[in-house]
Amino acid sequence: MPNSEPPKEAQAAxxxxxxxxxxFAFNPQTAPSNSFQHAIAARSARTRGAVAAPSDLERLALxxxxxxxxxxxxxxxxxxxxxxxxxPVKPDAIFPNNWVSFHRDGTVVLYPLLAPNRRSERRExxxxxxxxxxxxxxxxxxxxxxxxxxxxxxxxTGSLVLDRPQRVAYxxxxxxxxxxxxxxxxxxxxxxxxxxxxxxxxxxxxxxxNVMMAIGATFAVVCAESIAGRRHRDDVHSRLEAAGxxxxxxxxxxxxxxxxxxxxxxxARSPLIALSTRAWRSxxxxxxxxxxxxxxxxxxxxxxxxxxxxxxxxxxxxxxHLPRRI
Numbered sequence: 001m002p003n004s005e006p007p008k009e010a011q012a013a014x015x016x017x018x019x020x021x022x023x024f025a026f027n028p029q030t031a032p033s034n035s036f037q038h039a040i041a042a043r044s045a046r047t048r049g050a051v052a053a054p055s056d057l058e059r060l061a062l063x064x065x066x067x068x069x070x071x072x073x074x075x076x077x078x079x080x081x082x083x084x085x086x087x088p089v090k091p092d093a094i095f096p097n098n099w100v101s102f103h104r105d106g107t108v109v110l111y112p113l114l115a116p117n118r119r120s121e122r123r124e125x126x127x128x129x130x131x132x133x134x135x136x137x138x139x140x141x142x143x144x145x146x147x148x149x150x151x152x153x154x155x156x157t158g159s160l161v162l163d164r165p166q167r168v169a170y171x172x173x174x175x176x177x178x179x180x181x182x183x184x185x186x187x188x189x190x191x192x193x194x195x196x197x198x199x200x201x202x203x204x205x206x207x208x209x210n211v212m213m214a215i216g217a218t219f220a221v222v223c224a225e226s227i228a229g230r231r232h233r234d235d236v237h238s239r240l241e242a243a244g245x246x247x248x249x250x251x252x253x254x255x256x257x258x259x260x261x262x263x264x265x266x267x268a269r270s271p272l273i274a275l276s277t278r279a280w281r282s283x284x285x286x287x288x289x290x291x292x293x294x295x296x297x298x299x300x301x302x303x304x305x306x307x308x309x310x311x312x313x314x315x316x317x318x319x320x321h322l323p324r325r326i
Contacts (some may be wrong), residue, residue: 008165009104011217012266013319015078017096017130018069019121022084024061025091026308029115033175034207035200036256037310060304065094068300068316072274075298076267080133080320082126090121095311097318098155100127104164104321106139107189111156112147114176119148136322142188147181154181158208158315163215166243167191170213170236172198172227174205194239196232198223200256210314212255216264216273219294220245223255248290250283257282261312263319264295271295276302276313 026040040057072079084093092098092115099122101109108127113119122145130136144154154160159177161170169191171177179195186193198206206212212223213236220240227233240247250259259282262275273295280299283291291297300313309315 009321010266011164011215012264012271013321014266014268015080015134015320016072016265017080017082017100017102017126017318017320018065018316019082019084019093019096019126020065021058021061021090021094022086023089023091024058024094024305024309027091027115027117029117030092030310033114034310035204036207036211036258036306038307040308057304057308061094061309064300064302064305065316068302068313071298071300072265075272075296076269077265077272078134080130082129085123088117088120090118092118092309093121094305094309095158095315096121096126097157097315100318101156101160102130102136102318102320102322103189104323106137106323108138108141108322109156109185109189110141110143110145111159112145112153112181113155114153119145130320130322134320134322135325136320137325138322144181144184147178152178152181154178154185155208157318158210158311160185161209161213161215162191163243164321168194168239168243170194170209170215172196172206172209172212174207176207177209194236196236197228198226199228200226200252207310210261211258211312212260214260214262214264214314215240215245216294217271218245219248219291221248221250221260221262221291223250223252223260225252226255246290246294248287250287254282258306258312259283261314263314263317265319272298274298274300274313274317276300276306278303278306279312
């Protein structure tokens, strides 16, 4: 009999959703759990040492956003840009991967967010725009946002690092990544969970898994030293190697430079690995050579988004795996 199993979902997508922010800013509601973000009063090299005013920061973030979107397009990625709305003010709208994910079987997942001022980022018109602009098809929506009323959160592919072909979800438990919601995600989408605890500082859990870990089709970047417990470190490493990934280890200091916050994409030309220039510069020559074996490097300069938003290139991209309309 012919094999009736559907083909595996590809690890890398050819299309991404980006949200162009209307009011990018340092978000005090997310800062307590995110040690990567810094208040707007920090001095900026691009403003000649002067303190960056909020309006200056908005302008600089838009410049960085537009440059990244254009670089991705030139590399052959299908970029769908949704415009943020003026009201309500959403300082983190630039990071859509925390509230939505798109899957090959036509599933869209909506996620519960810890910060109340982020919840208005979930907008139906953004999803409609993805469908219309990309000729994509949605079969079902899994809405986990009701968990916010229970004080339980799961912030999309910030909390989850997915090995899509293997149906394995890696997740570092934190205030933004709840085990109960993880279980519901795994049940609804038929994923196996690999959970652990990871720390930036000895007593501070990493806010998101995707700052210490990234998975491509044939590689994985991991900050193993941030994972608590040798058993958990060994388990993550062995699971990745068994799935055929070359494991590229980064240090905790490199992780703080967003070296783990990268995303492989699959434009028609060849695999593409998108990360920030800050992240790329933090890597040693050997690590760069390891990454370059797996795809072309696209390094984007986003210093203000990283510093004040506390997220990197990967956080700005919600990859789209949806099937196309026939």
